Amino acid sequence: MHRYIIKRLLLMIPVIIGVSFLVFFIMDLAPGDAVDILAPEGATAEDLEAIRHDLGLDQPVIVRYVKYMGGMLHGDMGVSYVSKTDVFDTYMEKLPATIKLSFASILVSILLSVPLGIYSATRQGTVQDNISMIVAMIGLSMPNFWLGLLLIIVFSLNLGWFPSGGDQTLSSIVLPAITIGTGLMATLTRTTRSSMLDVLKQEYLRTARAKGIPEKIVITSHALRNALIPIITIIGTQLAGVLGGSVLTETVFAWPGVGRLIVDSLNMRDTPLVTGSIIMTTILLSIILLLVDLLYAVVDPRIKAQYVAKRGKKKHG
Template sequence: MGKYIGKRLLMLIPVIIGVSFLIYFIMDLAPGDVISQLAPDNATTEQIEALRAQYGYDRSVFYRYAIYMQGLFRGNLGVSFLTGQPVWEMYMQRLPATLSLTLGAIIVSIAISLPLGIFSAIHNGSLGDNAAMVLALLGLSMPNFWLGLLLIIAFSLHLGLFPSGGMSGLSSIVLPAITIGTGYTAIMTRTTRSSMLDVIRQDYLRTARAKGVSEKAVIRRHALKNALIPIITVVGTQMAACIGGSVLTETVFAWPGVGRLIIDSVNQRDVPAVTGSIIMTTIMISVILLVIDLLYAFVDPRIKAQYARGGKG
């Protein structure tokens, strides 16, 4: 298994190089640059040219990218053009907020989707099953920003139960976590239902019932355990998506997370902050997916044996 982990970590190197290359050159193609943010309103042409030379904008994008990569290979994510703060510190200041939001959304998703998906599978084709699938489809269809605004209007403005934005304790996590978790709940419910339907028809469950095992024990100990791999996959991809893609929700709720950091940096053309933040997010997502792959080994011994052979066959 150690060889498999080492191979996966080595694969991060070309991924980071590819991501940094794309982001750096896409930012260069975008109209405007950070000089317009740094230069005073009454700046002369000489002052603007001096700023361009100071930040390397008098050289080609290939030269600036090469300089950036030299620092990156030494473990330096760069320094923000606008704040002068190391990008590593900026990212780590915002990461706890994003992780807490991710954890809250996953808890909401699992707490609702697992019971609902199991119920739908057990009562396949019934009125309850159809109602659960309609709810799942409804949750999947609602845009996050729209649901977030509705929750703010209902629970913040009218009822006053939760804050409308910002990060100010556990109560402030509730509405954004529900906003993100609702969409994830729909996906996980459908995945749980389809995975459980495949398992509950197997012969070994009929055998367990014939031996007198209670239905709850059959579902909990046998069926759910063997249906976990697709569910774990969905949970992992949802965590990765939440860390890298909860920008709209963070904007609606003024949540001080990584998504807002990236958006603000893009709007200000702060290339080191954008590139460094996306590189860190890429590493986070890759590590989460690696952990999910390793969890498969604890669920299915066949996968553990495959990892022990270095991932072959």
């Protein structure tokens, strides 16, 4: 198990190098640079060159990339061109809002999808099954920005139940979490249904029913537990995706998270902030996916036994 964790962490190194390389060079190919944002009105060509020199933008892109990665090796992610603040500090300032929104969105998705998937699986081929799948697909079909605007109009402007944006109060998270959660609902519902259908055909469930165990216990304790591996995979993948920044939703609701930070930085051609934010997000996603893999061993003892068996073979080999 420890060797597996170390191997996965080491694999993050080439991923970070590849991601940072792509971001850095794509930013350089984009028209304009941070000087266009920072230069005062009426700035002369000499003024523009002076600003460009101060930022190091007059150097070849490969030189700037090597210097940036050299700083990364020493724990320095650079300084924002625009705000002049440390990139790492800026990212960490925005991260809690994204984490809060991500977990709230995943919670909404689980509360809607898992019961709906179980309900659909236990009524396979019926009208209820078809309706459940239609409901799930409606959640997937609605664009996040459209649903977000619709929720703002109904529940914020007309009813006044929730704030229309920002992160001032606990109620501020309700509308953006529903917006993202309903978008995630279709995939998780279909996965839950498919996984439960595979388990419901197993002989041990018939044995449990024959022993007189109530149907609710058979479904929730026996069937669902053995169907959890695919469900956990989808939940982990969705969580990683949302933590990467729900750009449209954060923009619609003026949510002060990582997604909005990256978009604003891109618009200002703030290369250090964009690159640093994406590198940090890549590291975060890799750790989340690693934790999901490790969670398999907790949910399914057979997977843990495989790790132990492999370790035993290596010791005796």
